[in-house]
Amino acid sequence: MPDLDYNPLSLKNPPPPAAAARCARQRSMSVSIKTPDEIAKMRVAGRLAAEVLDFIAPHVRPGTTTGELDRLCHDYIARVQQAIPAPLNYAPPGYRPFPRSICTSVNHVVCHGVPGDKKLRAGDIVNVDITVIKDGYHGDTSRMFYVGDPSIQARRLCEVTFECLWRGIEVVRPGAHLGDIGHAIQQHAEAHGYSVVREFCGHGIGRKFHEEPQVLHYGRPGVGLRLEPGMTFTIEPMINAGKPDIRQLADGWTVVTKDHSLSAQWEHTVLVAEPGYEVLTVSNSTEPGPSLPNEAHD
Ligand code: MF3
Numbered sequence: 121m122p123d124l125d126y127n128p129l130s131l132k133n134p135p136p137p138a139a140a141a142r143c144a145r146q147r148s149m150s151v152s153i154k155t156p157d158e159i160a161k162m163r164v165a166g167r168l169a170a171e172v173l174d175f176i177a178p179h180v181r182p183g184t185t186t187g188e189l190d191r192l193c194h195d196y197i198a199r200v201q202q203a204i205p206a207p208l209n210y211a212p213p214g215y216r217p218f219p220r221s222i223c224t225s226v227n228h229v230v231c232h233g234v235p236g237d238k239k240l241r242a243g244d245i246v247n248v249d250i251t252v253i254k255d256g257y258h259g260d261t262s263r264m265f266y267v268g269d270p271s272i273q274a275r276r277l278c279e280v281t282f283e284c285l286w287r288g289i290e291v292v293r294p295g296a297h298l299g300d301i302g303h304a305i306q307q308h309a310e311a312h313g314y315s316v317v318r319e320f321c322g323h324g325i326g327r328k329f330h331e332e333p334q335v336l337h338y339g340r341p342g343v344g345l346r347l348e349p350g351m352t353f354t355i356e357p358m359i360n361a362g363k364p365d366i367r368q369l370a371d372g373w374t375v376v377t378k379d380h381s382l383s384a385q386w387e388h389t390v391l392v393a394e395p396g397y398e399v400l401t402v403s404n405s406t407e408p409g410p411s412l413p414n415e416a417h418d
């Protein structure tokens with residue numbers, strides 16, 4: 121883990137504001153700038169992670185268990201891609217080793233759902249989160265899937281969360297600040313009456329699964345780390361239909377909404393590159409970003 125002077129227990133909890141201010145300068149120094157050679161490897165890892173999601177999509181249907189999704193993805197990553205599923209036995213400080221190769225977060229599960237023998241049911245929404253390691257570098261991406269025909273409300277939450285991810289991506293450019301990303305996401309989520317989960321955030325990524333910086337999904341424009349070409353990080357907003365509060369289950373991993381409202385998440389790994397950004401977690405069938413109208417302000 122990076123040498124954070126806050127955040128003793130979590131893999132990617134945001135720092136308290138005081139700590140954030142105190143170590144802003146130090147932090148920007150520990151954000152790695154990837155070389156062209158490393159970026160080439162990140163592109164490969166990112167594409168592989170996206171291809172796992174393409175591969176699993178047709179299997180996400182009523183009656184399939186999340187454990188089956190895990191086994192299918194594990195075999196695809198290990199045998200076909202000759203890559204490593206990063207979650208398996210991943211154990212950041214304060215966590216027990218993650219026992220599976222992917223995360224599957226169904227309905228009111230916010231993130232880090234542990235695949236098991238529960239069957240998916242028509243009407244469920246499920247996030248599948250894939251992280252692979254190829255040639256020493258990580259690619260991390262997740263999408264929402266519909267099981268059968270979810271309610272209009274459930275589908276709307278998934279769509280708006282996808283738009284939140286892209287509102288965040290679209291502000292990425294050299295010279296922009298991390299707070300610009302968080303602000304764009306928060307603004308869009310709250311304009312729809314949804315809330316942003318505060319306890320987990322995006323993260324730098326490269327040789328390590330979770331590295332500096334922490335990419336909050338809420339914030340203020342112009343605040344925080346200045347982005348530079350060669351930085352690579354994830355944006356992965358978790359958006360709740362109800363209140364933002366979360367609870368961690370006794371398995372030590374699964375995170376749920378306290379009020380049991382639905383939660384959605386989408387994730388891409390992005391590179392800061394002139395004149396803006398490059399999304400690294402793309403495959404031939406990755407859904408492109410939406411066309412985003414200007415946010416209405418009141
Ligand atoms: N893939 C998750 C993320 O987006 C992290 C999962 S940690 C695990 O950062 F151990 F649960 F896999």
Ligand code: CO
Pocket residue numbers: 260322323354356387
């Ligand atoms: Co991530």
Ligand code: CO
Pocket residue numbers: 249250251260261262356387
């Ligand atoms: Co992820």
